[in-house]
Amino acid sequence: MHTVKKKDTKAMDNKKLVETVAANLGRTTDDVGKLLDALAGVLRTRCSEMDSVVVPSFGTFEPKKRNERVLRHPGSGRRMLVPPKVVLTFKLSHVLKSKLK
Amino acid sequence: MNTKITLVELARLMAEATSTKIRVCELFLRELFATVSQALINGESVKVKGIGTFKVTAVKPRKSVNVTTGDAMDIKAYKKVTFTPDKSLAEALNQPFAQFETVFLNDDVSDEKLAEIDEQYPSFLCDEAEPLEPAPELEPEAFPEPEFIPQAAAEPAPAAPAADIKPEPKPEPKPEPKPEPIPEPKVEAQPEPEPAPAAVEEPAIEEPVGRKALAAFGAPIAADPESAREPVEKPVERPLEKQHAQTSSTPAAVSKPQPVEQDEEDDGFRRPAPRNTYTPTQEQISRQQSSRNRRKLLPWLVLAAVVLGVVCWLFTRGGGKAESDPTMAAVVDSDSIAAVAQSAVITDTVTSKIVLSTLSDKYYDSPWFWVYIYEENKAIISDPNNVTPGTAVVIPPAEKYGIDANDPASLKKAQRRSWEILTQGKR
Numbered sequence: 001m002h003t004v005k006k007k008d009t010k011a012m013d014n015k016k017l018v019e020t021v022a023a024n025l026g027r028t029t030d031d032v033g034k035l036l037d038a039l040a041g042v043l044r045t046r047c048s049e050m051d052s053v054v055v056p057s058f059g060t061f062e063p064k065k066r067n068e069r070v071l072r073h074p075g076s077g078r079r080m081l082v083p084p085k086v087v088l089t090f091k092l093s094h095v096l097k098s099k100l101k
Numbered sequence: 102m103n104t105k106i107t108l109v110e111l112a113r114l115m116a117e118a119t120s121t122k123i124r125v126c127e128l129f130l131r132e133l134f135a136t137v138s139q140a141l142i143n144g145e146s147v148k149v150k151g152i153g154t155f156k157v158t159a160v161k162p163r164k165s166v167n168v169t170t171g172d173a174m175d176i177k178a179y180k181k182v183t184f185t186p187d188k189s190l191a192e193a194l195n196q197p198f199a200q201f202e203t204v205f206l207n208d209d210v211s212d213e214k215l216a217e218i219d220e221q222y223p224s225f226l227c228d229e230a231e232p233l234e235p236a237p238e239l240e241p242e243a244f245p246e247p248e249f250i251p252q253a254a255a256e257p258a259p260a261a262p263a264a265d266i267k268p269e270p271k272p273e274p275k276p277e278p279k280p281e282p283i284p285e286p287k288v289e290a291q292p293e294p295e296p297a298p299a300a301v302e303e304p305a306i307e308e309p310v311g312r313k314a315l316a317a318f319g320a321p322i323a324a325d326p327e328s329a330r331e332p333v334e335k336p337v338e339r340p341l342e343k344q345h346a347q348t349s350s351t352p353a354a355v356s357k358p359q360p361v362e363q364d365e366e367d368d369g370f371r372r373p374a375p376r377n378t379y380t381p382t383q384e385q386i387s388r389q390q391s392s393r394n395r396r397k398l399l400p401w402l403v404l405a406a407v408v409l410g411v412v413c414w415l416f417t418r419g420g421g422k423a424e425s426d427p428t429m430a431a432v433v434d435s436d437s438i439a440a441v442a443q444s445a446v447i448t449d450t451v452t453s454k455i456v457l458s459t460l461s462d463k464y465y466d467s468p469w470f471w472v473y474i475y476e477e478n479k480a481i482i483s484d485p486n487n488v489t490p491g492t493a494v495v496i497p498p499a500e501k502y503g504i505d506a507n508d509p510a511s512l513k514k515a516q517r518r519s520w521e522i523l524t525q526g527k528r
Contacts, residue, residue, distance in 0.1 A: 010144055010145040010146070011146045011147075011148070012137075012140045012146070012147045012148070013148050014148050014149060014150040017133075017136060017137070017147060017148075017149060020136050021129070021132050021133050021136050024132050024136065025132050032129065034119060035115065035119065035125075035126065035129045036149070036150060036151065037151060038118045038119040038126075039111075039115055039129075039130070039133070039151075039152070040150065040152050040187070041118055041151075042114045042118060043151075043152060043190065044151075044189075044190055044194075046106055047193075047194055048196065048454070049453060050103055051103065051106050052103075052104075052105050052106065053105075054105050054106065054107055054108070055108055055111075055130070056107075056108055057134075057138070058134040058137070058138055059184075063194050067486065068201075068486070068523060070524070073205070078205050079205070079206040080203050080204065080206065081204045081205075081206055081520060081523070082203050083201030083203060083204075084198050084201065084486055085195050085198045086195045086197065086198065087186070087191070087194070087195070088186040088190060088191060088194055089184070090153075090155075090182075090184030092181070092182045096138050096142075096182075099138070099142050100141065100142060100157065100179070100180045100181075100182070101179055101180065
């Protein structure tokens with residue numbers, strides 16, 4: 001995959017995000033911050049139970065289990081046993097995908 | 102498990118967590134994701150606290166081949182969003198596998214080697230069981246739990262402890278330490294017949310003989326009073342020693358708490374047991390005088406007898422308590438050992454979050470020993486990586502497989518075993 005890494009000139013950090021959302025909702029940043037924390041908490045508990053979260057026109061958060069596998073270390077050439085793990089994947093919705101182009 | 106949570110559902114869960122209105126949460130969610138989307142469309146990367154970072158990356162146009170037709174085709178440049186979960190979120194999700202680390206496999210790990218390890222297994226078990234023993238304090242009443250899974254408490258566990266736990270003299274001691282006791286009968290045979298006919302005065306003469314004999318036969322016996330008090334050390338020695346020390350002294354000492362007078366007579370018989378209590382000076386003096394005048398010895402003898410009596414009484418009270426009835430105690434003990442081994446078998450339940458390695462970490466202080474839990478439950482578990490939640494598994498006692506989180510050898514063995522198990526379907 002040929003990807004071009006842009007220099008991260010434009011970035012929205014958490015603070016800016018919270019401020020924007022607070023402004024649009026007409027609420028305080030405190031409130032929004034609490035709601036965001038709650039969202040993170042819910043995501044954590046539900047995704048830990050392997051439930052996926054679907055946000056329409058945004059994307060899907062889906063925890064996936066990766067099996068353990070044996071790799072060859074590219075540098076040393078030694079075999080490694082990579083342990084199984086659960087990762088959170090995010091799949092962009094088609095709506096947003098088309099808007100990105 | 103594996104259900105899809107919609108935005109409305111998400112809002113409801115959030116409302117429950119924050120005790121706000123569902124409507125507020127839903128509005129917040131829509132606004133939040135709209136903002137994030139807008140930022141992404143603008144080409145900004147967005148970092149959301151507690152969730153993760155969304156990043157837009159541009160993908161260059163490239164040429165490819167249509168898989169079905171084989172025609173060349175162009176893929177236009179596009180942007181994609183990569184998501185990196187927040188560290189705390191990722192760790193929370195990966196919690197069941199958190200203990201695992203990437204392991205380098207040695208190239209020399211082969212089937213032969215693993216087979217070799219398997220061969221060593223039984224002896225390894227025995228070696229392991231000995232130092233682990235917390236034995237001497239074992240009291241039969243301490244392990245009354247009757248619930249266990251009998252087949253799980255297979256031969257190795259009870260057999261190994263049986264050898265070392267024994268606080269009582271077993272009627273039929275294990276054969277291993279035989280070499281030591283061999284000199285003993287002689288030593289004890291010597292002092293015994295002499296004092297038997299002789300009365301209170303005799304010991305002075307006979308004592309040096311016993312001493313010399315002792316010296317000739319070396320250290321293990323010289324240290325007797327100690328070893329006798331610590332039943333674990335030399336299980337075999339004890340029966341012999343007891344035969345002469347206990348048989349004569351126990352009844353008297355136990356039945357009468359302060360048998361000083363009796364002990365004076367007894368003490369000739371019991372001399373060998375508490376020899377250490379004599380100081381060299383006493384001995385020398387008694388040796389010289391014994392040839393000249395025995396009467397002068399009397400005070401010394403009385404003193405020695407009293408000392409002996411006290412020591413013997415203490416000794417029999419401490420050590421003899423457990424040993425007073427060898428046969429009965431042995432019977433009780435074998436029961437208690439079986440009970441120990443079996444009561445140590447614990448069952449636990451696997452859930453979506455608690456897997457074998459989590460259990461291993463809980464019971465053995467290292468996640469690597471999950472292999473032994475798996476082996477113990479092979480009948481129920483088909484795939485150790487995919488245990489059905491709700492499965493009750495038997496946690497084997499640590500001694501059974503020589504599990505010791507502090508022992509690198511034990512850890513390594515478990516790791517090799519896990520490698521073997523995990524790859525057996527793949528090779």
